[in-house]
Amino acid sequence: MRIIVNEESVECSSALSVSALLTQLQLLRPGMALALNQQILPRAQWDEQLLQDGDAILLFQVIAGG
Template identity: 55%
Template sequence: MNILVNEESHPFSQPLTLLALLNELALNPAGCALAVNQIIIPRDNWPAHLLEDGDEILLFQAIAGG
């Protein structure tokens, strides 16, 4: 299965959830938002949202500023 994360392709041997994807890629979920195929997924749904082959993930990281 192949997942596109911020326009970078990542192959995986088995289906995984959004939270598992973050863990596999060693990304810290704090302060970020995720969209799957241009649909924002609430953080509470990350552990249960199962990804499918070809899904496109956009990861938005909050940046502090003034």
């Protein structure tokens, strides 16, 4: 299965959750936010959201300020 992570193609096994993929790629860090197919995916859903072939993930660092 092919997933796009930050505009780079990644081959992975099927039935992989978002958090499992990020752990496998060593990208799971505090303060990260994620968009799956251009929709923000709440972190509480990362463990249960299964990826599909062709999905696109965009990771970004959350920055707070005033």
